[in-house]
Amino acid sequence: MEKTVITPSGTSLWGYLRDMRRYHRILYAFTYRSIRGKYAQTLMGFLWVIINPLISLIILGFVFGKVAKLDTQGVDPFLYTMIGLVGWTYFANVVSAAGGNMIGASNMIKKIFFPRIFIPLSVVATALIELVVLIGLMLILLLLNQYWPSKNIVFYPLVLLLIVLLTAGVSFFLGAAVVRYRDFQQVVPFLTRIxxxxxxxxxxxxxxxVKYRFLFNLNPMTGLMEGSRWCFFGGIFPGEALSISLIWTVVFWVMGLLYFNRVEKTMADLI
Amino acid sequence: MTRRITVAGVSKFFYLYENHSNKLKSTLTNLARLRMRKRRKFWALQDLDFTVDQGEVLGIVGRNGSGKSTLLKILSRITVPSKGRIEMFGRVNTLLEVGTGFHPELTGRENVFLNGSILGMSRSEIKSKFDEIVTFAEVEAFLDTPIKHFSSGMFVRLAFSVAAHLEPDILIVDEVLAVGDQQFQMKCLQKMEEAMSQGRTVLFVSHDMRAIRRLCKRVLFLDQGRIVHDGPQEEVIAMYLQSFEDLAHIPFPDSESRQGSGALRFENLALIGSDGVPRDEVAAGSDTILRMRYRCLSHLQNVIFSLTISSLTGQILFRCISTVELDSPFSVSKDGVVDCRFPRLNLNVGGYLVEIEASANGVLADRVREAMRLQVVKGAYYEGALPNRQSQVLVDYSWQINPDGA
Incomplete structure (x- = not known):
């Protein structure tokens, strides 16, 4: 028979993992709900997943590639931009939505029990579908350019995994932070736009x-962007930048989960 | 008897902030000035101890703010206690609201699966009970319609129906029976009784003494976060009602706002629910009585009572005058009570001010401006749903469309 113990200190890590297993259906339900809910009654449905990044692609490719004529290692500037946009769009979309989803779920948080981490997790999971669509778009661009990626391409799944992990870590932190300080909900979309x-x-x-590169390297996404391009176009392995991204990912996971755990116990009272 | 729930020394406090804001700015300025936000502890629950055995149905009653909801939230793990320990054995399901997680854009069918899994049912469990759920809710014909096109009644019925088909060992229920029309409410009560007869352990919070009487043998009476009494149903209900009586005998103060000759003086005003007993809040659309107790020493003729409901901002919503409804005014010669009854209280969720007034032979005898702050909670005026709160007064109406323009 299931035994539930309730104390002021909440659950242990082990207890939390057991709860995640026991209530895993809620994570599926949340994910299904947001996927279906997002595209129900839209005429073009999934096309919207492509349209936004497509517009960014056209603007960015035009500004950086055609106007500023920055060096793209001899690759078509639109294709060059697209490789970066795949990971960036995923990161930016999830991170901007993480806080809002927390607030949006406040009624559920107040009315039913489930491991609250399911809310940011479901955002991370929902956006995976959009990520796949974007990868498809990128492949089409590769074909159109008849570009044959470098053999480093075998590492691309690893880079994608890192992007998803970093995104999840940041979402845990933001999900908890927004419960206390709604300001994050305003700041994050602004930051992702910059x-x-x-x-x-x-x-x-x-x-x-070269003077400013270390500043760029501090950005957790820089290494992953450089890494993505390295997978397709080869060149020098961006080891330094990627290590920094890896460190950020670990930091966000540890800090994010610790902070989330602290807020979680009284989340229903605060939200 | 197997023990299912043990609650030991459970307390919970909240911080009340002087001016509540979740702003980064206030935290930062406070940090900068090295001071904490002004706050004080408010104990919502203090030292609760009780146990519940298998198959027991425990009712929990208490006035507004007595800590009932906080207790249920702790038991259902929505929030943690500040002190104490609770042990529960068995699968626990909480029903603090029907329809949690329903998505308006999705169809009835999808929502049953969604809500079912949110409430903890497995897919196969939902599949096997699907037909039963749909039949109970009487929405068979609309299964593939997005529920935003459902009538409010259909929505509530479907939502309750999913919840009613849970099969937990321990069920925690908060006042959710006050949904749907009268007929559906009876059906829900029956469903609850059925669940109880199968040996489930149930914790049940309600303001409705009829439901408590019908479902619970043992009742817990909470007041100001403490257990005042824990005992057999009749005993505790009597105590609970007595607490209203005690309150009712505190007469209105003689304040300057009180006008009139004093030939007749109001003693107090009580709110009586559809179960015929006093309460401190009513559901929209429920049968409600506002009972005025008055003192009168002489014989008065042509007595007219009136009762005015206004919004908290003071805007008059409507006025009920005894001569409008009766053919002739009252004659009064001694102390008594007078009832103003609303068979279907047409006020939306929220707070309202009640003013009462009596006159005799055209002379104002007494007027109490803020005789009561009336609290209205969710109810079944329009088969269970209500318009948004901007619409304070509810009215009967029906829509009809004629495409031919005849």
Whole structure:
């Protein structure tokens, strides 16, 4: 027989994992709910997943590739931009939605029990479908350009995994933070919009003045953007930038989960 | 008897902040000035101890703010206690609201599966009970319609129906029976009784003494976060009602706002629910009585009572005058009570001010401006749903469309 013990200290890590197993259906339900809910009664449905990044692609490719004529290692600037946009769009979409989803779920948080981490997790999971669609779009661009990726491509899944992990870590932190401070809900979309330009999404780090590269390297997404391009176009392995991204990922997971855990116990009272 | 729930020394406090804001700015400025936000502890629950055995149905009653909801939230693990320990054995299901997680854009069928899994049912469990759920809710014909096109009644019926088909060992229920029309409410009560007869352990919170009487043998009476009494149903209900009586005998103060000759003086005003007993909140659309107790020393003729409901901002919503409804005014010669009854209280969820007034032979005898702050909670005026709160007054109406323009 199931035994439930309730104390002021909440659950242990082990207890939490057991709860996640016991209530796993809620995670599926949340994910299904947001996927279906998002595209129900939209005429073009999934097309919307492509349209937004497609517009960014056209603008960025045009500005950086055609107007500023930045060096794209001899690759078509639109294709070059697209490789970066795949990972960036996933990151930006999830991170911007993480806080809002927490607030949106406040009624459920107040009325039923489930491991609250399911809310950011379901956002991360929902967006995976959009990520797949974007990868498809990228493959089409590769075909159109008749571009044959470098053999480094075998590492691309690893880079994608890192992007998803970093995104999840940031979402855990933001999910908890927004419960206390609604300000994050306003700040994050703003930051991601700046980030689209401040991060080497549409241009390579090599076009940045050497003096400022360390600043760019502090950005957790820089390494992953450089890494994505390395997988397709080869060149020098961006070891330093990727290690920094890896460190950020670990930091966000540890800090994010610890902070989430602290807020979680009284989340229903705070939200 | 197997023990199912043990609650030992459970307390819970909240911080009440001077001016509540979840803003980063206030935290930062406070940090900068090295001071904490002004706050004080409020104990919502204090030292609760009780146990519940298998198959027991425990009712929990208490006035507004007595800690009932907090207790249920702790038991259902929505929030943690500040002190104490609870042990529960068996699968626990909580029903604090029907339809949690329903998505308006999805069809009835999808929502049954969604809500079912949110409430903890497995897919196969939902599949096997699907037909039963749909039949109970009487929405067979609309299964593939997005529920945003459902009538409010259909929505509530479907939502309750999913919840009613849970099969937990321990069920925690908060006042969710007050949904749907009268007929559906009876059906829900029957369903609850059925569940109880199968040996489930149930914790049941309600303001409705009829439901408590019907379902619970043992009742817990909470007041100001403490257990005042824990005992057999009749005993505790009597105590609970007595607490209203005690309150009712505190007469209105003689304040300056009180006008009139004083030939007749109001003593107090009580709110009586559809179960015929006093309560401190009513559901929209429920049968409600506002009972005025008055003192009168002389013989008065042509007595007219009136009762005015206004919004908290003071705007008058409607006025009920005894001569409008009766053919002739009252004659009064001694102390008594007078009832103003609303068979279907047409007020939306929220707070309202009640003013009462009496006059004799055209002379104002007494007027109490803020005789009561009336609290209205969710109810079944329109088969269970209500318009948004901007619409304070509810009215009967029906829509009809004629495409031919005849």
């Amino acid at each position: 980030g689209l330009y401040a991060t080497p999404v549409a241009y390579g780090l090599h076009v940045v003045d």
